Amino acid sequence: MKTRDITQIALMTALIIALAFVPAIPVAIIPVPIVLQNFGIMLAGLLLGGKKGTISVALLMVMVAVGLPVLTGGHGGAISFIGPSGGYLLSWLLMPSLMALTNKLLGRFFQRNSFTNLLLTSIIVSIVITYLIAIVWISVQSHITLTQSLLANMIFAPGDILKAIIAVFIAKRLLPIINKNA
Numbered sequence: 463m464k465t466r467d468i469t470q471i472a473l474m475t476a477l478i479i480a481l482a483f484v485p486a487i488p489v490a491i492i493p494v495p496i497v498l499q500n501f502g503i504m505l506a507g508l509l510l511g512g513k514k515g516t517i518s519v520a521l522l523m524v525m526v527a528v529g530l531p532v533l534t535g536g537h538g539g540a541i542s543f544i545g546p547s548g549g550y551l552l553s554w555l556l557m558p559s560l561m562a563l564t565n566k567l568l569g570r571f572f573q574r575n576s577f578t579n580l581l582l583t584s585i586i587v588s589i590v591i592t593y594l595i596a597i598v599w600i601s602v603q604s605h606i607t608l609t610q611s612l613l614a615n616m617i618f619a620p621g622d623i624l625k626a627i628i629a630v631f632i633a634k635r636l637l638p639i640i641n642k643n644a
């Protein structure tokens with residue numbers, strides 16, 4: 463790994479932490495808030511790919527585990543992994559490598575790193591797969607049915623689709639620069 467790679471990883475982790483300063487919006491029907499940090503996780507997958515993206519998110523998770531206040535609203539600690547948001551946090555760690563895989567698989571139908579490919583990749587991974595993990599997690603953790611959990615999680619869909627669209631626009635602008643200097 464080169465100095466440039468380490469710099470990109472560190473900057474991405476710093477960006478995700480900076481997004482924690484944007485206040486969470488509590489949602490009455492589910493004990494998980496609307497946050498902007500998952501937008502940073504989408505960017506990690508889109509801009510850094512599977513390996514570097516995963517390292518940048520893993521660094522965040524290590525900081526959470528040791529109790530640093532790096533999650534939205536300044537919370538952290540290992541307890542975060544077993545709370546209602548635990549499923550989301552797990553999916554954040556998986557997201558960059560799942561995005562890289564989906565981008566590759568969709569490459570059979572849509573050119574890799576095309577707008578369509580990146581947008582479908584972002585929606586499939588950061589919304590469909592992530593929500594599936596979180597829906598099961600919240601259902602077990604909060605003792606509600608899978609249907610109740612599914613319906614409650616849908617509150618996040620409009621905002622997360624918007625975040626995915628914006629993240630893909632940013633990725634389309636930055637990927638040529640990142641890849642040119644690679």
Ligand code: BTN
Binds near residue numbers: 618
């Ligand atoms: C935490 O700060 O403990 C994690 C919060 C996770 C919130 C999830 S991310 C996907 C979905 N979209 C949102 O805006 N909020 C939830």
